[in-house]
Amino acid sequence: MNKNRLVALGLILFVLLFTFPVVMNLGKSVAKTQPPAMLQDQKAMQELADKLGVKNIDEFRERHKQVLAEWKDIVVRDGKRVYVTKDGREIPISLQNLASQPQYCNDCHDYAGIEKPNCWTCHVEPKGGAGK
């Protein structure tokens, strides 16, 4: 009898501990399933893609991290300031210009459930609406 009680207690504790992260995030995740409004703003999203030198927002989503790494190498390693895209467009390399609306970055990262970009621990965050 005693043993059964202990086992039951153990099981309850185990289930509680094991599901703790899920339970804690329950309310929040529901709120986050709403995509941020700016994703619907076709024009703004295309502008963003143009500033990075990619075709559209889909390519932006897939490749922005790689392009940013390329930008860094071009600037730091080669001392150049212009990014030449695959289709021959020339984009001035500027994080300040690309992320002139830093809340875009934060909202989208938030929606995707990933960390906020850590660019701004060194690069000075543009004024266009300080991130949350």
Next chain:
Amino acid sequence: MKKPLSISRRTLLKATGAAALGIIPAGTLLVRAAGKPHPKALQAKNWAMVINAKLCPPGCRICQEACHKVHNVPNMPDPKQDVKWIWPESYNSAFPYETHPYTDQANEKRAYPVLCNHCENPSCVRVCPTKATFQRPDGVVMMDYHRCIGCRFCMAACPYGARSFNFKDPRPHIPQLNPAYPTRTPGVVEKCNFCDERLAVGQMPACMEACPAKAILFGDLNDPASPVRQALASNVTLQRKTKLGTRPKVFYIV
């Protein structure tokens, strides 16, 4: 009875060798996405600096103020955590191998602006385990702060103390943030970059532009017509700690 191996040791080694040879060139051929210099970019084969310390007014720190302002160099309250890119040094500590008990008193009292020498044979670059610090083809010894892991080997290797470590977040100690240049983050080493970010858009180094005495010259060491070469040809100049073999590219008229 044991079954003999179907492949001999020799064939296996040959095959792995061939495979490795095939993989390595494929990896090294990965080229960086295309970039283009800014239309106004200043370019040189080998950037160098001449400082005419005779012209430095006593107590002047204008070059340091200008440099530290544009590069977001913090004023750390604890002198042990000092961060500096260019700073005044006494003759004896700037040129310890060029002194004797009878050197010119006036000379010894003067302050000499010292900074990273952008050595032609940089010991910092040799020891960096991540290639965060590297020598560019134009002679600038650069840092890629994204790659710095804060091991501080470069600080131990640099014989000039030209490198500083960020023990704490520098942001709160920067009097006036310059949004055009990043700050650093705790755990990263920093130093003078010969104003790479200014050269890239057609501006000369900030210290040189700020100097009211025109004591700092900057130019291409490979170009006999450059102001740097002309100053070197018509003056007796010193480099710091030459016997260590780093081949500094900051020269001093003393």
